[in-house]
Amino acid sequence: MKIFLDTAILDEIRTAASWGILDGVTTNPTLAGRAGRAFKENILAISEIIGDRGTVSAETVSTDAEGMVREARLVTSWAPNIVAKIPCTPEGLKAVSRCAAEGVPTNVTLVFNVTQGLLAMKAGATYVSPFIGRLDDAGQDGMDIVRQLVQVKRTYGFQTAVLAASIRHPLHVAQAALAGADIATMPFKVLAQIVKHPLTDIGLQRFLDDWHSIPETMRPF
Ligand code: G3P
Numbered sequence: 001m002k003i004f005l006d007t008a009i010l011d012e013i014r015t016a017a018s019w020g021i022l023d024g025v026t027t028n029p030t031l032a033g034r035a036g037r038a039f040k041e042n043i044l045a046i047s048e049i050i051g052d053r054g055t056v057s058a059e060t061v062s063t064d065a066e067g068m069v070r071e072a073r074l075v076t077s078w079a080p081n082i083v084a085k086i087p088c089t090p091e092g093l094k095a096v097s098r099c100a101a102e103g104v105p106t107n108v109t110l111v112f113n114v115t116q117g118l119l120a121m122k123a124g125a126t127y128v129s130p131f132i133g134r135l136d137d138a139g140q141d142g143m144d145i146v147r148q149l150v151q152v153k154r155t156y157g158f159q160t161a162v163l164a165a166s167i168r169h170p171l172h173v174a175q176a177a178l179a180g181a182d183i184a185t186m187p188f189k190v191l192a193q194i195v196k197h198p199l200t201d202i203g204l205q206r207f208l209d210d211w212h213s214i215p216e217t218m219r220p221f
Contacts, residue, residue, distance in 0.1 A: 001177045002054065004185035006165065008035035008042055012188035013049050019195075024054030026129070026165065026185040028085065028109070029061060040078065047079040057107045057127070059085035060095075068095035069104075076104050083126060085109045088116045093123045100124025107163065114148040121158040127183070131166035132176070142166070143175045150180040170194045 002023035005016050008031040016022040025046050035042045043058045050056055056079075060071035072084030072095065083105040086092045096106045100123065107127040108120035112135060120128040130149060135142030149162045164176035167186040170193050176184040186194075211219070 001181055002183040003191070004054070004163070004183055005191060006031065006167070006185040006187055008032050008046065009188070010035075010042070010045055010049065013046055016188065016191055017049050017053070022050070022053065023183070024056065024185075025050055026057040026085070026107070026163070028059050032059070043075065043082065044078055047081055050081055052081065055081045055083045055105070057083045057085040057109075059109065063089070063091060065091040065094035065098065068092060069098050072099050072104050072106065073102070083107050085129075088120055093119055096120065096123040096125050109165070112145070114145055114152060117145065117149040117162075118152055121153065121156075121160040125160045127161045127163045129163045129165040129185075132164055132172055133166035133168040135166075136168070143172070143179060146176055146181050147179045154180075 003021055004024040004026050005013055005022060006026045007013065008027045013025055032039055043056060047056045058075040060068045062068045062071055068086050072086065075084050076082050084099065085107045086095050087110045088108050096108055099106045105126040107129055108125040109129045111117050111120060111128055111130045117128045117130060128149060130145040132142030146162060146164045153160060153162055161182035163183040163185060164181040165185050167173060167184055167190055169190060173184050173186060173190065173194050
């Protein structure tokens with residue numbers, strides 16, 4: 001499973017990239033607003049950090065297909081690794097199918113059930129983004145949608161990548177991986193959490209203490 005960061009904060013992206021496990025970035029208008037920089041400048045900076053290791057999703061804000069296609073063409077013209085994020089509405093699907101015909105990559109966002117995801121796949125989306133945490137917030141098991149979309153993708157042989165989004169905690173990442181999601185996108189806080197385990201820290205300290213109890217002359221370093 002690929003790991004994406006769901007953020008527009010450059011320091012977070014640089015740190016995750018330095019760990020060697022970052023495959024891409026997703027943003028949305030809320031996250032772009034938090035970056036506190038001009039949209040294009042910030043997306044380009046993210047795109048440069050990501051380079052050829054993956055893609056960066058930049059969201060369109062028009063609500064009509066014409067406007068979405070225009071914005072999708074624009075953002076994807078800025079760099080080869082940028083993908084246009086488009087909401088799952090009738091106009092959005094229309095825009096996605098037109099983008100697919102033109103070879104403009106898309107990420108269909110705000111997907112809350114398997115039928116929306118099926119339509120996104122049929123429209124030719126590059127990625128489909130079910131929102132796990134927001135479904136959990138509404139009292140539904142968000143991960144069910146990921147499982148169902150993985151099944152639909154496999155049953156019909158769609159090429160669309162299932163991108164588990166709105167991830168809130170480490171268990172979501174583990175469940176997305178077990179469900180067969182192609183990608184999980186997460187806030188930096190969650191990525192930092194999944195690296196760590198208290199037993200790793202305790203075990204490491206014990207190994208270091210034992211190592212240093214060996215006489216220095218008997219150690220190569
Ligand atoms: O990628 C979608 C994500 O940004 C939404 O997350 O936590 O606002 O539901 P959240």
